Amino acid sequence: MKNKIIGLILAACLMPAWAADGDFVIGQEDAYFAVLPRLVTKPAPGNSAVLIYDASSNLPKLGLVDTTLAFYSGGSLGLSSAKNAEIAGKFQSPSGTTGQYVRGDGSLATFPTIPSVPTRTFTNPARTLNTAFQISATQDAQVVYTVDISVTSLLLAGQSGRVILEYADNVGMTANVVTVSSSPNATGGVLNVTNLGSGNVTGVIPAGKYVRVRTQNVTGTPTFTLQSTQEVLL
Numbered sequence: 001m002k003n004k005i006i007g008l009i010l011a012a013c014l015m016p017a018w019a020a021d022g023d024f025v026i027g028q029e030d031a032y033f034a035v036l037p038r039l040v041t042k043p044a045p046g047n048s049a050v051l052i053y054d055a056s057s058n059l060p061k062l063g064l065v066d067t068t069l070a071f072y073s074g075g076s077l078g079l080s081s082a083k084n085a086e087i088a089g090k091f092q093s094p095s096g097t098t099g100q101y102v103r104g105d106g107s108l109a110t111f112p113t114i115p116s117v118p119t120r121t122f123t124n125p126a127r128t129l130n131t132a133f134q135i136s137a138t139q140d141a142q143v144v145y146t147v148d149i150s151v152t153s154l155l156l157a158g159q160s161g162r163v164i165l166e167y168a169d170n171v172g173m174t175a176n177v178v179t180v181s182s183s184p185n186a187t188g189g190v191l192n193v194t195n196l197g198s199g200n201v202t203g204v205i206p207a208g209k210y211v212r213v214r215t216q217n218v219t220g221t222p223t224f225t226l227q228s229t230q231e232v233l234l
Contacts, residue, residue: 024051026060121233129226132171132210135233142232144202145213149185150223159220161185165201167209180205185222198227204234 024040038060043049049062100108118139127133127145135141143165151159164182169175180203205211215224 024060024062028060118233123231123233124229125231127213127226127229129213129215129224132168132173132212134171134208134210135205135231137208139207139233141205141207142202142234143205143211144200144228144230145226146228147183147199147201147213147215148223148225148227149183149199150225151185151220152222159222160218161199161222161224162216162218163199163201163224164214164216165203165211166214167205167211169209171210173210173212184218199224 020042022042024042026038026040027035028038029035040051040060040062043062043064048065050065052061052063053059054061100110103109129147135143145163145165147163149161149163151161162182162184165180166173166177167180168177181201183199183201185199201213213226
């Protein structure tokens with residue numbers, strides 16, 4: 001205790017002569033129990049600061065307090081009244097509608113419109129082979145068409161046919177034609193045998209396109225008969 005008192009007296013005597021009015025001279029004990037004077041220069045006029053310990057230099061320093069903080073009675077440090085008022089103004093109950101939300105900056109914005117999901121519509125319309133038609137101008141469609149392909153072999157001559165599902169930009173089926181799917185049936189090499197097979201074609205037709213279920217005589221003259229249709233608007 002005696003050594004500390006002597007150290008404090010020495011610190012006062014050794015107080016730096018360059019300390020200005022309002023500066024801090026703090027006694028800091030070293031590893032040998034000697035109290036060394038540390039000069040902490042006051043902040044510039046109009047600025048507030050708190051006394052801190054800087055671990056990197058092992059020295060006391062003043063940390064400036066910006067305008068978002070303020071000192072209150074009892075020595076407590078907190079947000080300034082202006083900053084508190086600003087935050088309170090941002091997060092008060094908004095006067096908007098249920099279709100609005102609060103942005104991070106406190107302003108109101110309207111929720112984007114969520115598109116409704118169309119109800120699927122199932123139909124089984126009568127369609128004609130090799131004739132173009134439009135299913136929907138505004139919705140895509142999942143389609144299935146079943147076509148019977150009857151082929152007959154006579155002596156060594158056979159027959160084969162194919163049914164093709166395709167769509168295009170125009171009713172004449174000449175602009176941007178796309179083949180979606182196809183299905184074949186054939187027979188041959190036997191005497192007078194008829195083979196009846198189903199050619200199922202299916203796919204998704206984009207909105208506004210023209211569709212055609214086209215038949216193709218690959219060999220001979222097979223017979224094509226449209227048996228069933230299903231079109232589902234998506």
